[in-house]
Amino acid sequence: MDLFSELSGQLDTLLLGPPILAVVVGLFIGIIVGVLPGLGPLLGVTLAIPFTFHLEPVTGVALLMGIYQGGSFGGAITAIVLGIPGTPIAAATLLDGRPMAEAGRASDAVTLATLGSWFGGIISGIALLLFAPILADIALEFGPAEIFCLALLGLTAIATLSEASAVKGLFAGVLGLLLATIGADPYTGVSRFNFGMTELSGGITFVALLVGIFAIPEVLRQIERHDMVGRGTIMLSLRWQAVRSLATRVMTYVRSSAVGVTVGAIPGIGGVVSSFIAYKLARDLSRDKDRFGKGEPDGVIATESANSATTGGALIPMLSLGIPGDPIVAVMMGGLLVHGITPGPLLFITDKDVVAGVFGMFLTGALLLLPLAAIMVPLFSRVLRIPRSLLIVIVLLLAVWGTFAVQSRIFDLWTMMIFGLVGYFMVKLEIPRAPLVIGFVLGPVLEVNLRRMSSLAGDAPVDYFLGRPIAAGILVLVALALAYPMLSGLLQARRQRLADAEKTTPQ
């Protein structure tokens, strides 16, 4: 209950001060980057990180959360209006949102998507408030073995479950862990991999790595596509008649939001999967399954409620365990670390004001999404007409000057360029980039706890693990996360063989 009293004590500061302004600005930016295909909330949060360094921690996180929440919603508009998901998590919204738009009901579809995102955000905010402190309480009992295993689980889950190639995901994760070792050894202070450069003695600047890995390849890909013309002429507005769906289709909102929170809290799965699970659930439980895929409102509500609820869900393990649930949350965690705030169970004791502020601002952002969307939706057709060439230039300059702003060093710009090239080739070789960032964030946690664990276990590591059932249990989950892609591959191959055999069997 301490946290609730902390939150109510801070309400004045949060709601009348800079944090609420940061949330509104974040939502505004987030919706725009979500709407514009090729940008998305990950790039938005990445480019905004340098600007948070000059803000108070809660205000900075409020800005990032606003972008995360707004960006998760914005992609739906592009999916409905243009038939292109503005962000990957809006892919499922396309299934029924686009047919609604084609039938002249684009405004209805956008209203349902807005309501779904709003509802899902609020539910996930409540879940965050209720479950994160409980999880943090449990995690206080954890020792180095449990923390090491949890970090390992977070990394392997994201590397193996989130993208097509699990092995390449693992490679990216290992690369991130290795990049985190650049600089001083946490135990002895010995300099590692600094190539004689004093600038590297403190390690790689997080923002330079982040911006290089995500923003520069995005700019290069946009240039490659020759897709420079703005599009979209459709006029949109929110239809208040659709608000009735909150009463008539309430179960779809609630069920899909619950799916979103649950899936979001599991590291590595994320909004894309949660929205497809919610969509399938809505279709399977519907009396009229045939209407799905042809403009069924429940399809839009389910996907948007779920992917929006994933945002709060993903914050639960990050805040309470220090394990980010998805790449955007990993970036936000990096932002907190730069402020000297280490997410994890101790945060709920040492920085209770920050935790209360984050919870308060997440809920505020979720609540403000609806009125802000009502103002912004009619402007979307103009946003979609912004020339792509202009966007490319703006993203590049934000990347360069955002990185420079951290330490005012040209060296960081070179670091960013090198990682830009690395990120570009990772895209070309289809190596997922998110595990690299998560590996970089979790690297110090893994190393320090591995070495502590090694000290404690001495010559009997098996006995040590047998004496710590939670750590052993998490290790089993790590093994399952590693085995899952292999097993699903085998199953897929078996199904393919059976299908081929059926085809070749004479009638």
Next chain:
Amino acid sequence: MARRDLIAGLVAIIFGAWIVYDTFTSFTVQVSSHIGGGIDAGGYPRLLGLLSIGIGVLLVLANLRALAPATRAGTGEPSEGTESFRAAAVAFGVFVAYVALLPHLGYFVATAAVVSVLLWLTGERRPTVIAVWTVAIVATFFIAFRYGATILLPSGSLWRSLGVA
């Protein structure tokens, strides 16, 4: 796909091998096994280097098999459009030149040049539009970073040496 995986595998092996080699040759300070539980400063990255090699070997082995039929049939993967790659390479060259020239030319000249070149590279051909956007972008970013974020932007060593700045 298989070719990309093969390249990724080779990269992982070479990178991992270099890390392992470097942990043996570069970390001259040997640390007592009582600190860090027997894992010294090089031990953890060495472990990761070995993991990288293992992952690389997995990728190479899996894709050597996958490559074989395509090679026999003479049907490799379609190559990426060289024209689009060239556009990206030119753009990256412009970015690198921008970072290299920034300390010498300063924020205003270097940024104005890169904005104009990028607008032109991305298809804008109207000189007036390029000029207007360039001035607007350079001014907006200057105000945002110099006065909003209170960052001192590079003034340019060239102008300083000429006594202009």
